[in-house]
Amino acid sequence: MKLKKVLAICLASAMTFSLAACGSGAAEASAPAAGEAEADEAEETDAADTEDEDTDEADAADAADESDIPTYTQLDLGKYGDAEATIKFLHHKTDRAEDGTMDRMVAEFNKEFPGIKVEMEAVTDYAEDSLLRLSTGDWGDIMFIPAVDKVDLETYFMPFDTLDNLSAQLNFVDNWEYEGNCYGIPYMANAQGVLYNKAVFEEAGIKELPKTPTEFLDDLKLIKDNTDAIPLYTNYAAGWTMGAWDAYIGIVSNGDDTFMQQKFVHTAEPFKDPGDDTGIYNLYRILFDAVAGGLIEDDYTTTDWESCKGMLNRGEIGTMVLGSWAYAQMQEAGDTPENVGYMPFPMTVGGKQYVNAGGDYNYCINVNSSDENKLASLIFVKWMVEKSDWCYNEGGYTVVKGGKNPDMYAAFDGCEVLSDQPAKAGEETLLNDMNSESELSFNAGGNDKVQRIVEAAATGSESLDDIYADWTQKWNDAQEELEVSVDY
Amino acid sequence: MNASVNTTVKRNKRTFREWLGSRDGQKVLVMLAFLIIPLILLMVFTYIPFAEMVKFSFYNMKYVGARKFVGWKNYIKVFSRKDCFGALKLSLYYMGGSVVQLSLALYLATILSFKVKGGDLFKGFMFFPFLINGIAIGFIFKFFYTRGFVFDTVLQWCGFALDNLPYWLKDRSINNISLVGTSVWRYFGQNMVLFIGAIMSVDNELYEAAMLDGANKFQQFKYIIMPSIKTIFVLNVILSISGSLSAFEPPYVITDGANGTGTYFVVMHEIAHTQQKVGLASAMAVVLLLIIFTVTILQKLFFKYVFKDGTE
Numbered sequence: 001m002k003l004k005k006v007l008a009i010c011l012a013s014a015m016t017f018s019l020a021a022c023g024s025g026a027a028e029a030s031a032p033a034a035g036e037a038e039a040d041e042a043e044e045t046d047a048a049d050t051e052d053e054d055t056d057e058a059d060a061a062d063a064a065d066e067s068d069i070p071t072y073t074q075l076d077l078g079k080y081g082d083a084e085a086t087i088k089f090l091h092h093k094t095d096r097a098e099d100g101t102m103d104r105m106v107a108e109f110n111k112e113f114p115g116i117k118v119e120m121e122a123v124t125d126y127a128e129d130s131l132l133r134l135s136t137g138d139w140g141d142i143m144f145i146p147a148v149d150k151v152d153l154e155t156y157f158m159p160f161d162t163l164d165n166l167s168a169q170l171n172f173v174d175n176w177e178y179e180g181n182c183y184g185i186p187y188m189a190n191a192q193g194v195l196y197n198k199a200v201f202e203e204a205g206i207k208e209l210p211k212t213p214t215e216f217l218d219d220l221k222l223i224k225d226n227t228d229a230i231p232l233y234t235n236y237a238a239g240w241t242m243g244a245w246d247a248y249i250g251i252v253s254n255g256d257d258t259f260m261q262q263k264f265v266h267t268a269e270p271f272k273d274p275g276d277d278t279g280i281y282n283l284y285r286i287l288f289d290a291v292a293g294g295l296i297e298d299d300y301t302t303t304d305w306e307s308c309k310g311m312l313n314r315g316e317i318g319t320m321v322l323g324s325w326a327y328a329q330m331q332e333a334g335d336t337p338e339n340v341g342y343m344p345f346p347m348t349v350g351g352k353q354y355v356n357a358g359g360d361y362n363y364c365i366n367v368n369s370s371d372e373n374k375l376a377s378l379i380f381v382k383w384m385v386e387k388s389d390w391c392y393n394e395g396g397y398t399v400v401k402g403g404k405n406p407d408m409y410a411a412f413d414g415c416e417v418l419s420d421q422p423a424k425a426g427e428e429t430l431l432n433d434m435n436s437e438s439e440l441s442f443n444a445g446g447n448d449k450v451q452r453i454v455e456a457a458a459t460g461s462e463s464l465d466d467i468y469a470d471w472t473q474k475w476n477d478a479q480e481e482l483e484v485s486v487d488y
Numbered sequence: 489m490n491a492s493v494n495t496t497v498k499r500n501k502r503t504f505r506e507w508l509g510s511r512d513g514q515k516v517l518v519m520l521a522f523l524i525i526p527l528i529l530l531m532v533f534t535y536i537p538f539a540e541m542v543k544f545s546f547y548n549m550k551y552v553g554a555r556k557f558v559g560w561k562n563y564i565k566v567f568s569r570k571d572c573f574g575a576l577k578l579s580l581y582y583m584g585g586s587v588v589q590l591s592l593a594l595y596l597a598t599i600l601s602f603k604v605k606g607g608d609l610f611k612g613f614m615f616f617p618f619l620i621n622g623i624a625i626g627f628i629f630k631f632f633y634t635r636g637f638v639f640d641t642v643l644q645w646c647g648f649a650l651d652n653l654p655y656w657l658k659d660r661s662i663n664n665i666s667l668v669g670t671s672v673w674r675y676f677g678q679n680m681v682l683f684i685g686a687i688m689s690v691d692n693e694l695y696e697a698a699m700l701d702g703a704n705k706f707q708q709f710k711y712i713i714m715p716s717i718k719t720i721f722v723l724n725v726i727l728s729i730s731g732s733l734s735a736f737e738p739p740y741v742i743t744d745g746a747n748g749t750g751t752y753f754v755v756m757h758e759i760a761h762t763q764q765k766v767g768l769a770s771a772m773a774v775v776l777l778l779i780i781f782t783v784t785i786l787q788k789l790f791f792k793y794v795f796k797d798g799t800e
Contacts, residue, residue, distance in 0.1 A: 302634035
């Protein structure tokens with residue numbers, strides 16, 4: 001009896017002990033994480049509280065950076081052949097990771113910088129996942145900037161250089177500029193135009209590329225009448241392909257490079273018909289009239305992004321409205337790459353066609369990385385931008401000033417190429433806030449609002465004017481909610 | 489726990505140390521020791537994140553950046569916006585689907601739990617869809633419903649002309665039914681297997697006795713099988729109804745919630761991740777939780793009433 005009792009107590013105590021050990025182990029492991037989270041929160045609130053002092057702090061940070069890490073323009077790639085570090089690069093190019101392009105570029109990089117080891121992670125659902133990773137802080141040294149507010153840039157990323165220095169050497173670096181510093185450099189740039197199949201255009205009897213929405217719609221009708229191709233493929237089901245229409249609402253539709261980032265949020269009726277075949281009104285009118293006129297695919301709800309590439313290549317599709325980044329993929333998808341063409345968007349403002357070119361995703365460097373990693377990351381980014389030819393191979397518009405452009409931009413010769421001016425000081429986050437508040441999300445994943453146009457035109461449930469009236473209402477409500485002045 | 493400790497101490501007039509050494513104290517200690525790991529896991533991964541979400545629902549916030557306390561404003565918005573509660577109407581389609589699903593599952597389960605040729609094979613085939621990943625099913629059915637693809641081809645073999653067939657995902661009057669179809673296809677096998685398991689546990693002698701008394705198959709089903717699988721039946725109904733309130737995968741993968749197929753979850757996802765209104769989405773999640781609570785309690789009461797006669 002006694003023995004049993006002793007045994008039982010021994011057993012119980014042993015168990016309690018082992019469990020307690022487990023428990024404390026877990027607690028220890030989770031403790032630093034919790035500490036970090038708190039620190040992050042504290043930083044965030046600090047950043048919010050002391051916004052006025054930010055300039056001073058940023059300057060101070062710059063000074064500190066200059067002492068050990070050169071800025072982008074100061075960095076001389078030739079001098080750092082012996083740099084050693086292991087850096088991690090988080091990116092969204094899953095297709096390029098799979099076909100080995102990324103590995104080849106890193107191998108090339110390692111010929112010049114054998115001491116820098118680059119680990120890469122490709123994320124499929126980048127826009128969402130990267131934001132989550134960013135908020136945990138555990139993402140590596142280099143990533144592509146996700147949709148963060150500009151005031152938060154300095155919390156997360158290291159500035160590359162001042163805007164003045166950088167824009168002397170590179171194009172499109174003002175996207176992620178905050179208080180004079182640049183936090184992002186685009187890996188390639190896109191020019192916004194329209195993909196088309198040259199053979200289909202020829203067969204339809206289209207001699208000149210269309211220059212206005214009305215001409216474009218007429219040409220789509222010609223394609224429908226004279227060929228078997230789908231005149232305009234909407235790619236409705238993929239969603240984001242519909243959101244791609246938003247890229248044309250600024251420079252392309254009104255020739256004003258201050259519209260998108262500066263004036264749009266202050267405009268009372270941005271969706272009004274200017275009456276001369278331009279403006280946002282006529283941009284989405286193309287889509288609405290094309291759907292209403294049966295100039296799109298038969299069943300838009302079951303479109304498939306992967307197979308549309310080959311269809312355009314083979315001439316089963318006449319046109320698709322997508323950025324220039326898609327051009328290379330369309331060429332690769334079939335046996336007739338020579339038939340894939342790219343033209344400026346068919347809209348003429350004041351006798352001139354405008355092209356909106358802008359940076360794609362931007363490289364950025366983790367502000368919390370060690371100094372060696374920051375330096376190595378900077379070397380890697382500079383090499384990728386200037387020596388990897390990645391931008392050119394992807395069919396991108398050149399990021400380096402004076403760099404060579406791919407042949408596909410031949411049709412853009414007579415056009416005015418502009419990129420959006422950055423937002424005014426103090427209004428850097430206003431467009432994001434307006435997008436979020438109004439839930440229209442222009443150029444920020446607002447796919448459902450464009451899908452709604454297709455649905456309305458196909459089912460006749462709403463007229464285009466109804467939709468614009470609703471958008472205007474939402475836009476004005478958001479302006480009221482955020483107390484934005486209405487100036488235009 | 490502390491309260492019970494104190495009362496024990498008072499009642500028995502022992503010191504805490506004495507109590508700890510006693511049989512009662514040891515019992516509590518061992519119980520606690522065994523429970524501590526699951527309790528910690530439960531707290532860390534369920535209740536703390538949930539409390540955090542409830543907190544979020546009172547803020548106007550994005551994933552990153554500053555947060556602003558707004559009180560009940562998010563909840564007011566959930567109830568005043570058209571798209572939030574409009575999306576719940578779609579749940580009616582899914583509830584209708586779950587009725588079909590459960591009756592089909594129950595019917596087949598009853599048949600298959602008696603001796604049927606190739607019964608195991610059928611069970612395997614019908615359970616199989618449940619094993620496929622939901623996203624894969626979405627892609628399968630996207631092509632299945634595409635104009636002129638699988639479904640249309642099969643129907644054409646049966647003599648339908650393509651021109652008379654509707655667009656399964658484009659036509660707004662039937663696209664939700666098409667989506668519900670995929671969900672029924674996926675889950676009815678699982679329901680069926682659960683039913684079969686429950687029916688197997690019924691004592692065979694009961695059937696023999698019933699047969700001697702002259703009960704036919706339907707009477708056997710009504711008076712023997714149904715009462716014996718009551719618990720599993722109620723569980724299945726509750727799971728299907730809460731599942732239909734939170735339907736997500738079919739509309740998200742197949743139609744991306746477009747064209748009037750955005751269920752409550754899809755709308756919530758859109759608001760949280762595209763519009764970045766995390767506070768509002770959290771409020772929507774809390775409201776949905778309350779709705780599911782209410783519906784579950786109502787169902788419990790309903791079944792208590794329905795099965796009263798069967799058991800007594």
